[in-house]
Amino acid sequence: MNKNGKIYVVGIGPGKKADMTFKAYEAMEKSDVIVGYKTYTDLVKEYYPDKEIVSSSMMKEVDRCTDVLKMAKDGKNVALISSGDAGVYGMAGIMLEIADDKIEVEVIPGVTATNAAAAITGAPVMHDYVTISLSNLLTDWELIKKRLELAAQGDFVVSIYNPKSRGRVTQIEEAQKIMLKYKPKTTPVAIVRNAGRENEEYVVTTLEEMTKHEIDMLTIVIIGNTNTYVKNGKIITPRGYSKKYEY
Amino acid sequence: MNKNGKIYVVGIGPGKKADMTFKAYEAMEKSDVIVGYKTYTDLVKEYYPDKEIVSSSMMKEVDRCTDVLKMAKDGKNVALISSGDAGVYGMAGIMLEIADDKIEVEVIPGVTATNAAAAITGAPVMHDYVTISLSNLLTDWELIKKRLELAAQGDFVVSIYNPKSRGRVTQIEEAQKIMLKYKPKTTPVAIVRNAGRENEEYVVTTLEEMTKHEIDMLTIVIIGNTNTYVKNGKIITPRGYSKKYEY
Numbered sequence: 146m147n148k149n150g151k152i153y154v155v156g157i158g159p160g161k162k163a164d165m166t167f168k169a170y171e172a173m174e175k176s177d178v179i180v181g182y183k184t185y186t187d188l189v190k191e192y193y194p195d196k197e198i199v200s201s202s203m204m205k206e207v208d209r210c211t212d213v214l215k216m217a218k219d220g221k222n223v224a225l226i227s228s229g230d231a232g233v234y235g236m237a238g239i240m241l242e243i244a245d246d247k248i249e250v251e252v253i254p255g256v257t258a259t260n261a262a263a264a265i266t267g268a269p270v271m272h273d274y275v276t277i278s279l280s281n282l283l284t285d286w287e288l289i290k291k292r293l294e295l296a297a298q299g300d301f302v303v304s305i306y307n308p309k310s311r312g313r314v315t316q317i318e319e320a321q322k323i324m325l326k327y328k329p330k331t332t333p334v335a336i337v338r339n340a341g342r343e344n345e346e347y348v349v350t351t352l353e354e355m356t357k358h359e360i361d362m363l364t365i366v367i368i369g370n371t372n373t374y375v376k377n378g379k380i381i382t383p384r385g386y387s388k389k390y391e392y
Numbered sequence: 393m394n395k396n397g398k399i400y401v402v403g404i405g406p407g408k409k410a411d412m413t414f415k416a417y418e419a420m421e422k423s424d425v426i427v428g429y430k431t432y433t434d435l436v437k438e439y440y441p442d443k444e445i446v447s448s449s450m451m452k453e454v455d456r457c458t459d460v461l462k463m464a465k466d467g468k469n470v471a472l473i474s475s476g477d478a479g480v481y482g483m484a485g486i487m488l489e490i491a492d493d494k495i496e497v498e499v500i501p502g503v504t505a506t507n508a509a510a511a512i513t514g515a516p517v518m519h520d521y522v523t524i525s526l527s528n529l530l531t532d533w534e535l536i537k538k539r540l541e542l543a544a545q546g547d548f549v550v551s552i553y554n555p556k557s558r559g560r561v562t563q564i565e566e567a568q569k570i571m572l573k574y575k576p577k578t579t580p581v582a583i584v585r586n587a588g589r590e591n592e593e594y595v596v597t598t599l600e601e602m603t604k605h606e607i608d609m610l611t612i613v614i615i616g617n618t619n620t621y622v623k624n625g626k627i628i629t630p631r632g633y634s635k636k637y638e639y
Contacts, residue, residue, distance in 0.1 A: 156507070158413065166503060167417070168410040230503070232510045238518035238628050246624045252511040256413060256477070256501045260403070263479045264499040271485035272531075273524045273539055275548065283632020284519075292520055292546040299542040300535070301522065377493045381485050385530020 149248055150177070150217040154237045156230040156255025159341025160188035164261065169253050176224035180213050181236075185228050188342070206236065210243040217248045229258045234278055234306060259304040262337035262365040266347055267379030269335055269367045274302035279309075279316040286316070293320050297327035302373070302382055305366040317366070318356055324368055328352055333380045335367040336360060349380055396495055397424070397464040401484045403477040403502025406588025407435040411508065416500050423471035427460050428483075432475050435589070453483065457490040464495045476505045481525055481553055506551040509584035509612040513594055514626030516582055516614045521549035526556075526563040533563070540567050544574035549620070549629055552613040564613070565603055571615055575599055580627045582614040583607060596627055 153172040158164035173179050173193060179186060183200035190198055201209050209225070216223045227235030237252045244250050263270040275296040279289060296303050303324070308317040324332070330353035337347040338361070348358050352368060360366065373382040400419040405411035420426050420440060426433060430447035437445055448456050456472070463470045474482030484499045491497050510517040522543040526536060543550050550571070555564040571579070577600035584594040585608070595605050599615060607613065620629040 156511075163415040163418075164413050164501070166405065166411050166413055170414070171410075230507045230511075232507060232515045232517050233521075234518065234631065237511070237515035238631050241515050241623065241626050241628050242630065244624075250626075252515060254411070254503045254507040254511040256503060257507065260477045260479060260501040260504065264403075264477075264484070264501040268479045268484035268488050268499060270479050271481065273522070273536075274480075275520070275522050275543075277520045285633065288547070288633065289520075292548065295542040295546040296522075299539040301539065376488065377491075379488050379497075381488050383489065384481065384485050386532065386535065 148220055150219070150221040150223060152213055152217050152240065152244065152248055152250045153224045154231045154240050154250060154252045155224050155226045156232065156235060156253060157185065157189060157226050157228055158256040159258065159261040160228060161341060162192055164256050164341050166253070166255060169255055172253050173224045173226070175222060177221040178216060179224045179226060180209060181226035185226050188228070189226065206239050207243070210236070210240045213240065214243055214248060230255045233257050233276065258306065258340055258365050259367065262335065262340040262367060265337055265340060265345065266335040266349060266367070267381055269333070269369055269373060269380040269382050270302050270304065271382040271384050272302060272370060274304060276304045276306065278306040279320060280307040281313070281316070290319065290323065293323045297324045300370045302370050303368040305368070307362060308360050308364055308366050310362045317360055321352065321356055324352055328368065329371065332371070333369045333373045333375050335380055336364060337367070338364045340365060349375060349378060395467055397466070397468040397470060399460055399464050399487065399491065399495055399497045400471045401478045401487050401497060401499045402471050402473045403479065403482060403500060404432065404436060404473050404475055405503035406505065406508040407475060408588060409439055411503050411588050413500070413502060416502055419500050420471045420473070422469060424468040425463060426471045426473060427456060428473035432473050435475070436473065453486050454490070457483070457487045460487065461490060461495060477502045480504050480523065505553065505587055505612050506614070509582060509587040509594070509614060512584055512587060512592065513582040513596060513614070514628055516580070516616055516620060516627040516629050517549050517551065518629040518631050519549060519617060521551060523551045523553065525553040526567060527554040528560070528563070537566065537570065540570045544571050547617045549617050550615040552615070554609060555607050555611055555613050557609045564607055568599065568603055571599055575615065576618065580616045580620045580622050582627055583611055584614070585611045587612060596622060596625060
């Protein structure tokens with residue numbers, strides 16, 4: 146009879162080894178099999194050329210976790226991977242929902258898409274911020290809109306995930322309109338595509354102009370607060386308000 | 393005459409090498425000097441026993457960045473470090489505010505305190521979330537309270553930084569009261585101290601009970617949304633609402 150294996154839910158960061166943590170890298174190395182959405186397994190397979198890799202298509206998250214649980218019960222150590230941090234719109238929650246107390250599940254944190262995108266464009270997320278996904282697949286659009294409204298009212302920096310997909314193109318424009326009700330139209334905005342991956346690209350623009358740029362499902366959009374400004378091409382959100390510090 | 397050095401603003405993650413990214417580790421390795429708040433330089437100095445390390449006390453961030461800029465102009469490569477991600481309540485913003493366009497500044501992202509604390513306790517931050525610091529040193533308490541109110545209204549998961557300090561003890565109780573206006577008193581709460589460091593400890597509690605536990609400036613408090621629940625001692629926030637998926 147097999148001893149149970151262990152499940153590592155691994156946040157691989159944006160994708161390159163450089164942005165992985167040592168623990169994430171080693172968890173994949175000591176696993177018998179790496180499981181994930183194909184886009185993510187494609188990002189890591191070059192680092193583990195001899196490893197068994199099982200990739201599945203999007204929307205199959207529940208099946209994927211059921212398979213992972215079965216593998217662990219068959220005695221395999223499994224690395225279930227997500228890009229960014231597995232605990233932020235990733236696989237950690239669903240894996241823990243499906244797991245039972247007989248299998249050890251360890252969540253290994255990673256660099257989020259927001260953090261990766263922010264670093265490239267300067268320091269737009271220095272102060273209180275909100276992370277919102279515009280995907281209405283599992284959340285009603287009315288709640289998403291309410292959250293955008295509240296985030297804008299609170300002058301939070303706003304990081305938007307899943308701004309657009311093939312079948313969903315108007316949400317980012319609605320989000321922009323909601324933001325414009327409370328934030329100045331000159332508010333700096335970073336649009337970052339493929340943050341930390343091949344073909345990384347970004348543009349620094351404004352809340353008013355943002356929808357004139359290409360935005361797709363690989364894009365993160367970061368919208369500043371009222372203190373955010375641009376200097377030498379970098380977006381900077383100061384770490385406080387009210388001129389409480391000087392330099 | 394010296395060639396200018398380069399400044400790396402490095403997010404070291406919670407503190408241990410295991411949670412650092414390869415890029416963060418290597419940036420410190422290839423720097424001539426590592427600069428930071430003493431608590432953070434103490435975390436990394438064991439990995440760089442032969443490296444020049446300059447540590448300063450808290451509240452001296454502007455002086456620290458001015459020193460770093462001077463070092464770079466003297467031809468040194470400098471790693472200016474923050475725990476977590478340097479771009480989230482860290483040194484990235486202030487360094488870019490002070491730098492000029494003659495010196496190259498690269499921000500290297502890291503695992504945030506929220507992500508580290510979340511991973512330890514399960515997957516509490518799976519869905520839309522807000523990060524709020526309760527420090528009123530540079531932000532008016534009225535604005536912080538407003539943000540707590542809006543975050544609770546939006547049913548965001550809420551991650552609280554700097555919940556308490558020696559001179560500031562009532563804010564976390566006020567924050568709890570605000571949350572209780574909108575969130576059920578049974579809402580799961582994670583209180584994590586020294587996430588990812590020696591003496592790491594955490595408790596899984598509820599919104600009603602949270603202030604009965606020890607909370608200090610080394611603590612991160614994560615408050616769930618209305619769907620968050622506890623299973624096998626782990627906090628899980630599902631990745632959506634409205635029973636749109638089943639398993």
